[in-house]
Amino acid sequence: MPFKPLQINRRQKLVTNIKIYPKDQARQYLIIDVVSIIFLVSLVLSSKSDLPILVKVIILSLFLSAFYFALWYRDWRLHLATLSGLFLITIISIYEGSIMLTFGFMFADLIGRAKAKWHIASAMIAITLMFIVVLWAETGELFKIEEPMIIPIMMIQIVFPLLIYFIEKTKSLKVELAAVNTQLVQQDERQRIARDLHDTIGHTLTMIKIKTELTTKLMDRDPNRAKDELDDILSTTRTALKQVREIVSDMNFISLESELYHCKNLLQTATISFKLNHRCPNTLLASVEETMLALCLREATTNLIKHSQAKNCIVEIDCIDHIYCLKISDDGVGLVNQGLGNGISSMKERMSALQGTASIKNIATGGTIVTFKLSIQHSRKEAQIL
Known part of the structure; x- marks a missing residue:
């Protein structure tokens, strides 16, 4: 049994x-x-x-x-x-x-x-x-x-193996092409995740680093403010955890307006003055365009804080001849190293995906200017009714 x-x-x-x-x-x-x-x-x-x-x-x-x-x-x-x-x-x-x-x-x-x-x-x-x-x-x-029908039957049978051979060869090439495409998609996804980790988490960790250094200095001089900064660091850490979850799931929509606000706070925390000249606030951008520009702004701001040693930052937004232009300029040390790091490369890749451009160069009077240009064909946003 x-x-x-x-x-x-x-x-x-x-x-x-x-x-x-x-x-x-x-x-x-x-x-x-x-x-x-x-x-x-x-x-x-x-x-x-x-x-x-x-x-x-x-x-x-x-x-x-x-x-x-x-x-x-x-x-x-x-x-x-x-x-x-x-x-x-x-x-x-x-x-x-x-x-x-x-x-x-x-x-x-x-x-x-x-x-x-x-x-x-x-x-x-x-x-x-x-x-x-x-x-x-x-x-x-x-x-x-x-x-008489024997001749065409014979000719077809002779040619038929060649026809099947080319059909099988085409199928094999399609399978290989599909495998290559799958690898490319996986590679693009890995690059996207790496870029998002660098841009998003790197940005947040930079903020935590700056606030931690500030808190260290305030521990003896102003304990109450140091406590407030520690609470802010805790809140920022939670934000970092949330960003990790968002990156793992998918890239969520990021408002350019909210990113401008966050960049302003980050720069002020790093004792860098911030000035915004927004000359086309009613321009309508697609969600992916706005998200990409916001991430590029985030990366440019992070690089500015890490490398520029600047005291002032000016962000200008213009719309001329259906070209949306975002400029970030500072009065720092400029481009000491002309090599392209992960940040600059990722900004160029993001703008290239939108058929736009990203450039970074030194200013003659000192400092750096980062420019993002994007062609737009959208109508103006309708005025909000109060």
């Missing part, structure tokens, strides 16, 4: 492992192959040729065995099975008539899936020889053809 479940499982696995017909061909060729086999068996067994019935059964059994092997393999076994099948069709056609040559399609289709090109070429030669031998045996002359 305890062995019955094990025996049942083994039987189930045995049934599962039995392969009758390839799944990749079942949708397109199963019905055609079944109908072809039924017609072949019926025509051969019902004919009144000189072949004994036992010989017919043996030939048909060998033919079906060769066809079965050709179904499942694409190496030398497919080649051997194809040549055997064409040889058996030749014998059948000599005794049953040249009309039986039509069943050569069953192997002409399969040989096109062979991995080696010389297998396909030799099978095409074998198909040609099959027609020549049968027609010679039927007419007694090498190039005499009594049935």
Whole structure:
């Protein structure tokens, strides 16, 4: 009794492992192959040729065995099975008539899936020889053809392996292309996550660092304010945790207006004065455009605090000839290192995705100016009704 479940499982696995017909061909060729086999068996067994019935059964059994092997393999076994099948069709056609040559399609289709090109070429030669031998045996002359339809049937069977080969090659290239596209999508997603981690979490951690340094200085001089700063640091840490969750799930919409407010607070915390000149506050931007600009502003502000040693920052927003222009300028040390770090690269990538531009250069009087330009074709926002 305890062995019955094990025996049942083994039987189930045995049934599962039995392969009758390839799944990749079942949708397109199963019905055609079944109908072809039924017609072949019926025509051969019902004919009144000189072949004994036992010989017919043996030939048909060998033919079906060769066809079965050709179904499942694409190496030398497919080649051997194809040549055997064409040889058996030749014998059948000599005794049953040249009309039986039509069943050569069953192997002409399969040989096109062979991995080696010389297998396909030799099978095409074998198909040609099959027609020549049968027609010679039927007419007694090498190039005499009594049935005009035999020529197009022969030509189609010869060309058919090449056609199937190119179809299979196209399918293989599509699979490879899909795999490459998947890798590219995964790479883009990794870059997006890395960029968002750098821009968002890096921005927040910079704020925590600045507030921590300020709190350290205030511990002895102004304990009450230091306590307030510690509360603010705790709140900022919670914000960082929330940002991590947002990045993992997806990139959420970020308002440019709210980002300007946060950047102002961050700069003032770093003792850098902030001035905003917003000359087109009613311009309507798409959500992705506004989010990308907000992230670029965030990155530029973070870089300004980390590297510029500036005392003043001016943000200017203009709209001229359907070009939305965002400029961030400072009076710091300028571009000491001309290399592109993660921040500058990510800003350029974001603007390029919107078919916009991002540039960073030194100011002649000292400092740096970062410029983002974006082409817009949107209408003005409607005035809000109070």
